[in-house]
Amino acid sequence: MTTVLISGLGLIGSSIARIIKDGDAAVTILGSDPDDDNADFLLEHQMIDSRVAFTDGAKSADVIILAGPVSVILDQIGELSRLSLKDGVLVTDVGSTKQAIMTAATRLTQKGVAFMGGHPMAGSHLTGSQNGTVNLFKNAKYFLVTGSQTERQLRDFQKLLKSANVDWITTSAQTHDKLVSELSHVPHAVAAALVNSIAEGLADDPVGLKAAAGGFKSTTRIAASNPQMWTAIMMSNSEVVSRELAAFQQQLSQLEQAIKSQDEAAIYATFAKAQKTRQSLDD
Template structure:
């Protein structure tokens, strides 16, 4: 049976969700709201949606499901607006916000009294790219898609959402809004604070030691990649999850103080244990397992340091979606480097491995 799905916000997340719904439910009617005309035009021309508007209220009454893919403050504003509109009796409302407690509280305050079915949502995937032009049907594959039920959530909400979003190929999980915000404060929100702090520190250090910019490769690059994220979004996240993030910062400061004491005391054993504990903890995390939060699939290729070698490899991989590519050990003295190519799913990784084994003599490994 055909249904009408209304996606408010046609940025990377909203447009990618639309593509996922299209993949498994081509018979569904998809409507979109976006303030920017550019993303509306892109989404329409690409067939992501069937109709678009810059007036949120226009399609709300037609929808069986409404998905709010908007900044946190705007999501809360739209939840308040939905409580004033004449919606379908069985309408299901959800969101895609990076923090959940404030959004769920708004739903409980404004939608629950209206008997509107609401469930919080957070697809834990993203990209440095933005807008509908960056939409990717593979964006959520193997990533966690979190649902946070509340007082406004009816029994059918999760089943309806997992069916609707089956084309995302995500891993659906249910936790409380409070637990969501505590966990993401540790593994997502606080790391962004750290990354930007490291960049700001390094930026100040450059005035005294200009070569800092030249030597900032390897581990520093990996640790600070997320500092390039959009500032407005992260300002909103920090302010909507203050308590948990401040707790993480205070606890981390205590850990830094402990390490400082170890160094001051010259305690070699304690320092070794510090690094060993971190190493073992990371090895035990899902970072090294498939279908973790960032479920990427890597190929490592030993390549000679020759002009156009990367272009030649990418030509062999033409038609396969590549998430990331980089050369490890950039400050090397030998003639070979390790080219790391990242794929979103196992199928692409294995096809790339097959092609490269067939068409090159390079040493290739899978991790």
């Protein structure tokens, strides 16, 4: 009988609890979360078997899934390295960046504790255990950064999450962090700056943001996400994100110049290229 500890029962952690129970109801799930609402909701709906303190749960688990914000994951890897864990335990995480986490995890590996980095590339601007769903990662990429886990532990973990119906991708921490910076962190920074810039620009307009239509709402939707979570992500991927934000700004400056000088051909070329790329992604 497998015992799994999920630490962090928000959107991601609670979805993983649902996924594991959906795949094999006999797995015992221990849940740890500072938020009473998250834990109570999952207990009440029998998606976790009991609520535990992190260190207590860690000592009795066969699989430990760290599903809090990146900053908490980093702290918890430190805590785990000071505990006596079960033989054969696998520690994994769902953090949005991997280089800082894999570096921290060498403290576990040095003690003979298996660690494997993970990141399901899905999410929502919604948060909390009530918004979790067994389908949250369906057809999405689930990145695995192999560390010190055995081949068997990797296969068992994928089996544990079989109901997630994800596309497993094994990659390096560096490749992963560049990819998510481009697809997630840079867009997030851009959306947040856009909301702030536009709110400021329209501060004196009596209609202002109230006239926002679907396009604006869609472009800025992710700016409504949890600022604490996103601050932790930026802190742990700062070098990559700041470098790629600079690259984006160069592109935007070129477009700005083309618009300013009414260079019709250059504006059209930019928009046509973006349209072609964006249309190639399914919605």
